[in-house]
Amino acid sequence: MPRKINTATLLLAAIFFSCLSIYQSCSGPTSTLAPVAEFTITPGNPVYINREVTLDASVSSNPDGGPIVIYSWRFLLQGKPSGSAATLSPTNQEICKFTPDLPGFYTVSLTVTDEENETDDVIKSIEVISQISHAGSDQYADVGETVYLDASGTLGLSDIQYEWSIISKPLRSILTSAAINNRTDLLANLQVDEPGIYQIELRVTAGINQDADTTQITTRPPEINDVQPDTGLAGTIVTISGKNYSSDLVGNGNTVRFNGVAATLMSAASDELQAEVPGGASSGPITVILAETGEIATAADDFIVLGPVADAGRDTVLSFPIDPNFRYTLDGSASYDPLGRELRYTWSAAQFPTYAHPALGGGFTDPTGSFQAREPGLYLIELFVYVEESQDETDRDTMMITSLPPEIISFTPDSAAVGDLIDIIGWNLSLDVNGNMLYFNDVQAQAQGPNSTSDGLIWKVPAGATTGPIKIVVLETGESYSTTIDFKVGPGPGSN
Numbered sequence: 001m002p003r004k005i006n007t008a009t010l011l012l013a014a015i016f017f018s019c020l021s022i023y024q025s026c027s028g029p030t031s032t033l034a035p036v037a038e039f040t041i042t043p044g045n046p047v048y049i050n051r052e053v054t055l056d057a058s059v060s061s062n063p064d065g066g067p068i069v070i071y072s073w074r075f076l077l078q079g080k081p082s083g084s085a086a087t088l089s090p091t092n093q094e095i096c097k098f099t100p101d102l103p104g105f106y107t108v109s110l111t112v113t114d115e116e117n118e119t120d121d122v123i124k125s126i127e128v129i130s131q132i133s134h135a136g137s138d139q140y141a142d143v144g145e146t147v148y149l150d151a152s153g154t155l156g157l158s159d160i161q162y163e164w165s166i167i168s169k170p171l172r173s174i175l176t177s178a179a180i181n182n183r184t185d186l187l188a189n190l191q192v193d194e195p196g197i198y199q200i201e202l203r204v205t206a207g208i209n210q211d212a213d214t215t216q217i218t219t220r221p222p223e224i225n226d227v228q229p230d231t232g233l234a235g236t237i238v239t240i241s242g243k244n245y246s247s248d249l250v251g252n253g254n255t256v257r258f259n260g261v262a263a264t265l266m267s268a269a270s271d272e273l274q275a276e277v278p279g280g281a282s283s284g285p286i287t288v289i290l291a292e293t294g295e296i297a298t299a300a301d302d303f304i305v306l307g308p309v310a311d312a313g314r315d316t317v318l319s320f321p322i323d324p325n326f327r328y329t330l331d332g333s334a335s336y337d338p339l340g341r342e343l344r345y346t347w348s349a350a351q352f353p354t355y356a357h358p359a360l361g362g363g364f365t366d367p368t369g370s371f372q373a374r375e376p377g378l379y380l381i382e383l384f385v386y387v388e389e390s391q392d393e394t395d396r397d398t399m400m401i402t403s404l405p406p407e408i409i410s411f412t413p414d415s416a417a418v419g420d421l422i423d424i425i426g427w428n429l430s431l432d433v434n435g436n437m438l439y440f441n442d443v444q445a446q447a448q449g450p451n452s453t454s455d456g457l458i459w460k461v462p463a464g465a466t467t468g469p470i471k472i473v474v475l476e477t478g479e480s481y482s483t484t485i486d487f488k489v490g491p492g493p494g495s496n
Contacts, residue, residue: 033063037112037122040347046127048209049103053126055088055096055110062114070113071096078122079107100128120418133204135215143195143244143270147217149180149188151202161205164188167214170292172248193270194253195219195244196292220244222297223287231304232277233393237266238286240273242297246290254290258303259284262428279395282309283338308337310397312383319404320376320428323454328401330362330369332383345369346384350398353441353476355432375435376403376428377476403428405479406436406472415488422447424479425456428474433477440487441468465489 021296037130039057047053057071073088073096080086081104088098088108100106106126134153141147151162164183169175173194180200182188192198198217204210226241244254249268255274256263258281266274273288286299305444311334318328332345347369349358362369371381379401386394393465408426418423432437436457443465448458467489 018044021458023432032116034118035062035068035114036060036113036122037110037120038145039110039122041126041207046129048211049100049128052097052099054386055108057094057110057112058222060112062121062285065116068112069115072111073408074109076107076109089483099210103128103130116469133202133211133213135200135202135213138216140220143192143193143219146191149200151186154204155413159207163203164202166198167201168199170194172246172251172253172292172375192217192219194246218455221295222290224286224288224297224299227299227303230301231306233307234277234279234281234395237279238275238277238284240275240288241271245270245273245288246292255289257287277305281305281398306338308343308385308387308395309335310385310395311335312381312397312399317402317404319375320373326373327370329375330381332367335367335385342388343385344388349379350382351378351380355430356433374431376430376474378402388424392427403477406474406481408470408472408481411470411487415489415490416461418463418465420461422459422461423451423456424459429457429472430474430476437475439471440465461489
């Protein structure tokens with residue numbers, strides 16, 4: 001039979017469901033948690049200037065398990081170094097980037113928002129540095145000295161790797177980067193081998209950061225501390241002691257001069273040179289000139305040249321008359337012997353024009369001489385002197401004589417017919433019939449020889465010549481002269 005429900009039971013059930021409904025309406029909806037903003041910085045702090053920085057917000061989270069729907073990036077007010085033009089991009093994505101353009105601190109704010117419109121913020125500062133490597137201050141050193149390289153000023157990052165290299169050096173240096181001792185350490189050293197400037201690079205790697213810095217080593221100027229012997233004849237080997245010389249003998253790393261006259265080097269080291277006293281040197285200072293730097297060292301005391309000193313006189317520019325008897329006087333009276341001994345003299349022509357036959361005279365006990373200067377051009381005259389009592393002590397000197405350009409002084413007559421003879425007088429013209437070329441208004445003529453007074457040349461008016469200037473060319477020198485007055489060609493044999 002059907003079961004009966006107690007009225008009291010129904011009443012209790014109604015009261016229970018009524019209270020449950022009231023509880024649910026009073027307690028409201030289920031509560032949620034806010035998202036957590038976070039981001040990483042690549043490369044890690046600190047960051048090197050002008051290197052792209054990546055900000056990654058993928059590490060942000062939402063405890064409710066829902067997605068983050070909005071990312072908002074920005075620099076805080078005054079969150080960049082003054083003058084920086086760096087910008088964040090994109091500012092609404094999970095990953096944002098920027099490139100710092102100035103050293104200093106960049107302060108970035110990230111705001112994240114979830115689907116319940118709840119937000120969270122995080123702020124981080126990125127330090128940007130302009131240099132992580134520091135190769136040390138520039139240094140000065142003597143040639144052969146060991147120079148110590150110190151990278152201890154490098155920024156204190158972890159896992160640093162060092163590499164020292166020679167990036168430039170003096171022309172005559174044979175050093176390579178392998179010559180740097182401990183070149184992958186914080187402290188290294190190098191022995192410089194030639195005068196000049198060395199550029200040393202320090203390259204530093206710290207994780208993904210790389211940087212390079214340079215330091216310069218400059219050698220000190222050369223010095224002469226001693227000269228032995230301090231007197232001697234031409235040909236004497238002299239040892240010059242000091243420092244900061246070039247060791248390059250073959251490549252002429254040094255020039256040694258005895259009172260201005262270059263000497264032949266016999267050996268070369270950074271602290272010692274050996275040179276031969278050159279012929280023609282006179283008493284005076286010894287100097288050492290470095291080819292690499294141009295620096296000059298001068299000995300404190302003069303070197304005394306004991307042998308004779310020849311002096312052939314100054315170079316001369318001469319006007320040569322057309323005179324086969326003209327002689328030029330040579331003067332070697334400035335020659336001397338430091339010990340006052342008597343000298344002997346000999347003059348000779350080392351070079352002379354093609355058609356010249358210089359007959360030199362004088363000399364022996366007389367320091368003066370002369371030679372027949374009948375042709376224009378270049379003459380190299382040598383004076384050889386020796387000591388009468390010691391003929392092994394000798395010296396030589398040369399002087400140069402050159403001619404002025406040719407010049408026609410007169411031509412007689414000033415008009416003539418073809419085939420007639422013309423007397424042309426001038427200076428610095430060749431006396432040889434083949435030594436000049438002469439033109440009557442561009443028509444070449446033939447020389448007949450000197451005139452009767454030996455102060456001019458006779459020329460024949462050539463066929464085809466017309467009125468116009470006379471031009472003469474001296475073949476030895478290539479120089480020419482044209483008259484400013486026309487020569488008049490009249491009727492005669494060969495004319496039309």
